[in-house]
Amino acid sequence: MNRTRVCLLSLFIASLALAVLSGCASAPPTTFLALPTADMASPAAAPASAASAVSPVLIVRRVGVPEYLDVSAVRYRADASTLAEWPSTAWAERPAVALTRELVARLRLALPGWTVCDGTCPSGQGGRVVQAEWAPLDYLRAQGTLSAELRYSITNPTAGVDQSAALRTGSQRWSLPVSPDSAAGQARAIASVVDAAAQAIAASAR
Secondary structure, three states, X not given: OHHHHHHHHHHHHXXXXXXXXXXXXXXXXXXXXXXXXXXXXXXXXXXXXXXXOOOOEEEEOOOEOOOXXXXXXXXXXXXXXXXXXXEEEEEOOOHHHHHHHHHHHXXXXXXXXXXXXXXXXXXXXXXXXXXXXXXXXEEEOOOOEEXXXXXXXXXXXXXXXXXXXXXXXEEEEEEEEOOOOOHHXXXXXXXXHHHHHHHHHHHHHO
């Protein structure tokens, strides 16, 4: 009897292991998604270190995004209160990091002759400081649109206490079609609103 039980148990464990291995073998590989980059071939996109010492300086702090989006999973809004994820797809880096870097790249294109730095300037230069936050930044999949709102402020901490309040503040909303209906389409739409955001911030900074 004991030998029969041992045999049955061994058979069960072997079957379970085979099922687990089969499931692992059939799982699709993860696709890592990145935001489309700015066109850095433009002559306006000079690196910060190449700018002259007297050029205006713009320092971009880490962009804020809702916590439910600043994760590796690529999420969209299935309905008003439900989030879903694209299967087997993940962001290649934290969305807040990518959004900040791409905003800086696009601001360099929009502000030729300026020094635009990500977080801090390597030379330790001070200047105007941009703080921006996306909320929402949602792909409304049922409607096929990206709903985005950016709120930002531009301050000048080096101007002294009396002038350190926000020089300018702004808020802008966008509703863009997402095509194709995919994670890649969603990433392209996000890159488009980052382009528009850079233009809005650059206009305020000038």
